């Protein structure tokens with residue numbers, strides 16, 4: 426029983442190229458001593474070569490866990506179920522959930538790059554930025570002679586002065602470490618880049634510089650999954666946007682359509698919070714991921730909620746076009 430608008434057929438993937446990454450029902454749970462954290466729940470995503478997909482949502486909704494799950498980087502108390510497949514342009518698809526550490530090591534960096542959310546802690550402290558970058562370049566096929574100019578080029582691409590490359594990580598500001606981490610992730614030229622808050626600590630011109638760099642990668646055929654709190658950033662560069670709330674994707678649509686006519690009340694709330702819009706924060710707080718309701722997790726904060734929201738919202742499709750809400754704001758074609 427539901428009062429939701431008729432399910433709109435997902436534009437999902439009709440007429441789109443074959444996916445580079447296909448995520449199907451991905452679910453991550455963390456076992457704690459006396460509770461289970463529902464960090465990522467039944468996630469469906471695809472990205473095409475050339476696509477920039479932004480994943481947005483409040484702190485703690487599961488964005489970084491998603492990225493780490495794709496690379497097999499979760500700690501031992503995590504259980505991952507569902508599927509995530511990488512379809513390289515050559516060779517067999519890789520089952521990222523089931524394939525095991527050996528195969529994942531061949532994927533990390535080379536096939537899927539990661540700009541980690543806290544780069545300062547991820548950088549090896551005893552090597553200069555140049556040494557880290559040159560080692561990475563050489564590990565991915567550049568000769569010693571090629572590595573030096575390639576490192577300078579990458580530094581310039583991310584807006585880092587060549588002299589800054591000769592510093593040790595502890596001598597770098599947060600923003601410089603961020604740019605070095607981005608350069609390191611770009612060095613193997615991966616066809617898919619997971620960029621987790623890659624503009625943290627950067628001032629506005631460098632934010633835009635970094636975003637435009639990611640956009641150019643997509644224009645040259647790579648795919649980027651950009652994790653960000655910054656909706657303005659997503660608007661600037663994303664083709665599609667997936668909005669996460671309390672471990673689930675609640676709306677996944679083309680960026681322009683989502684900004685022009687958000688369909689999920691949570692998305693509308695995030696847009697209303699923007700300074701250039703109503704500048705009104707979403708009232709209330711997200712729920713504890715150890716104690717999620719059976720029905721819509723946003724209902725307690727939602728001014729459209731009714732009794733039916735105690736039931737899980739059906740959703741229109743599993744890819745682009747997905748809106749998981751009993752009372753969506755816009756009906757008709759989601760794209």
Ligand SMILES: Nc1ncnc2c1ncn2[C@@H]1O[C@H](COP(=O)(O)OP(=O)(O)OP(=O)(O)O)[C@@H](O)[C@H]1O
Pocket residue numbers: 455456457462464482483484485486487488489490491500502542654714
């Ligand atoms: N190792 C772990 N054990 C238990 N819970 C964890 C673990 N790692 C992450 N979590 C929980 O999983 C949830 C999702 O975390 P995640 O880091 O993905 O959030 P996020 O959306 O990236 O937030 P932010 O925007 O603040 O980076 C959070 O509730 C977090 O506390």
Ligand code: NI
Pocket residue numbers: 488489490542621
């Ligand atoms: Ni995060």
